[in-house]
Amino acid sequence: MLRSLVRLYLAVLIGGGIAIVLINQSFGQLFHSRVTTLERDGQSAYAFVLEDYLQRHPGAARAEALAELRKHGGSSFTLTTLADVEAELKGSRWRELRDGKLVLDDNATSYYLPLPDGIVVHARRNEVSNLGVQALAYGLFAIAILLSVILWVRYHWRDLRKLEAAAHAFGSGNLSTRAQLSRKSNIYELSQQFNEMARQIEASILHQRDMMHGISHELKTPLARLEFGLALLQASQSPESPERQRERHQALRKDVRELDELVTELLTLSRLEQGEDHLVLMRVSVDELLDSVAASMANDVADRSLTLSVSVSTAGLRQGGRTAEARAGNGEAPDPTYHVCDPKLVARALLNLIRNSTRYAREAISLRAEIGAAGALVLSVEDDGPGIPLADRDRVFEPFHRLDSSRDRHTGGFGLGLAIVRRVALVHGGDVRLESTVSGGPRFVVTLPALPLPLPVQRKVAAP
Known part of the structure; x- marks a missing residue:
């Protein structure tokens, strides 16, 4: 913090010093005519007295008069002629000097x-120079800049310290900071x-913690059953009937399949959480x-x-310049609806939703597709x-979220199906929401926005 303040102060101070030098060196030339006018007004009385004094000392006595004048003033006088000055002054200044007016040189010195x-009398301008006073003035200028910088930085310093403290606390493990x-x-x-x-990092870390806890919990049960089944097979003293042995082997294979399904679901969810890198977009019927x-x-x-x-509802979808209904009314076979997406992932999401419905539906399940706003595909x-x-x-x-923790895995699954559905929608740039039907049952609605086909030639690809 202090280093930043010192750098800022030095930058302002150096910039101010450069500005002062440029002003002293260039403003005389930039505003030469205005300075000349001010000098004429200020030196008019002095020029009259000097002219009268020199007029009273003509010829050879004029040099002695100027020498005597130098003893009583700080100006350095030089006598010259109009012809000699013509080479030094050009343009309007030469014409003004020829007309009897006081003029300044190029640097206005x-x-x-x-x-x-x-x-022609050539003399330096009377500019009082006092190094002590100038040093004091520039010192006050530097102090004024320092006070201004401190006043301006004070509030930034306070807020930056708060932000630094929050970052340090967050880095120390206090994720709610x-x-x-x-x-x-x-x-x-x-x-x-x-x-x-900080909010996104906290949510990500908490999500990872919940995932690890859920994975550990889900893996523990089938592993425990496998261990128990193997222990029973090892501890069995009396020979068992083939039917009983077959039942035990079937139970062990079921536990292995359950582990395999869980690992597959976890790999799918992990791949989807990596974003769009794994999308294979196609134009799908x-x-x-x-x-x-x-x-x-x-x-x-x-x-x-x-x-x-x-x-499948194609209402409002333009196909070949006419709607599907219009084509059917003219005796033409309506073209099927096409959408650009990853068919395997979308099919996986729909399968998960239907499997979820089969666990709780009483009589009927409905799968519907329609065209939404801006050409989005709405699946419900x-x-x-x-x-x-x-x-x-x-x-x-x-x-791993289940509405009823008392349900077994046969009814509730692993709790990953709907999470995969959400990730499929997100990697397509869409979303998924849960609504209620008129009968009170759930309706899952997946919205997939219209995406450009990355291939140079669009081809009709059937669903897998």
């Missing part, structure tokens, strides 16, 4: 006074950026994408005696099961 008999500065502070916007950075998802879930839906309806999955309370709607998309 000396003047030329013409006399009626053609003699925030910089509290007045809105009038000149670094208020910087403090807000720091607070936003929405109809084929939804049909593929529905076909993948057909057996699971049938096993639970549920019905899955799929619909709803069911007629029990709704989700408002207090829990913001947390259902968090990893």
Whole structure:
């Protein structure tokens, strides 16, 4: 802090000194005509007395008169003629001197006074120079600059110290630390950026902690069952029937599959959290994408005696200059709706939503796609099961979050499905929200904005 203050003060002081030198050296030339006018007005009486004095001492006596005059003044006089001065003065100044006017030289440090008999007096301007007074003046100037810098820096110093203390506390592990500065502070916007950075870092660290806790908890149960099953196999004294051995092996394989599914889900979520680097954008037929998802879930839906309806609405979508409805009205087959996205990730998100619905739906599940604002693709999955309370709607998309902790994994899954859905929407630049249907069941709505196709030639690619 002190080093910054010293540097600022030296910069201002050096800048002020350079400005003073430039003023002294250049202003005489920049405002030469104005200085000349002021000098004529100020020296008019002096010029009259000098002219009268020299007129009373003509010829050879004039040199003695000037020598006597030098004894009583600080001016250095030189006598010359108009012809000699013509080489030194040019333009308007030469013409003014020839007309009998006092003129200054180029640097405004000396003047030329013409006399009626053609003699020109060349003398230096009377400028009182006192080094002690000048040193005192410049010293006061430096002190004034220092006080001004200190007054200006004082409030910055105070706020910067607060921001420094907040950064030190945050770096020491106090993640809830925030910089509290007045809105009038000149670094208020910087403090807000720091607070936003601290909030995001805190949320990221807490999220990682929750993830590690959830992973540890989820891995512990199947590992414990595997260990227990292996212990039973090892400790078994009497030979078991083939059916009993088959049941034990099936239970162990189930636990292994559960571990494999959990690791797969974690890898998927981790890859999605890295952002858009893993996106493979294609121009996908929405109809084929939804049909593929529905076909993948057909057996699971049938096993639970549920019905899955799929619909695609192209209302308002321009295709070849006309809407799909207009093309159908003219006897033409309507083109399917296409959208640029990563089909594998979108299909994964829809599968997770439908699997979630199959756990709680009573009779029916609905999968719908439509075109939203600015060409966005809006995908929704709803069911007629029990709704989700408002207090829990913001947390259902968090990893390892279950609405009812008493549910077993067969019902509640790992708690990663909806988290993956949210990440899929985010990497596409969209979002996902939870709504309520008329029947009270949940409706998950995924919005995917229109994206440009990164390929030079757009091709129709079917859904996987």
